[in-house]
Amino acid sequence: MDIEFNGKIWYWRGPAPWFFVTVPEAQSRDLKAISSAVTYGWGVIPVHVQIGNTEWKTSLFPKEDLYLVPIRANVRKAENLAEDDEVTVLLQVQL
DSSP, X not given: OEEEEEEEEEEEOSSSOEEEEEEOHHXXXXXXXXXXXXXXXXXXXXXXXXXXXXEEEEEEEEETTEEEEEEOHHHHHHTTOOTTOEEXXXXXXXX
């Protein structure tokens, strides 16, 4: 399953701070529909992600009926990204 969407980078200031992009509601519903077939536990979904020219593998985290894409520091640096930047995200679910 391939998904493309635009979203804003946001910063979670929890005990382990991290940057994320939230998958929109419609695409999150599609992911939820296949989650039981692809999750390896806790509802996380393994994906291949691309933002700009940077690609990496990670897992989507479920949160309140949506999914979060974690954006690593090396990705933010390579693509010159910061909090509140709008990005196009390409996801490929790892089946």
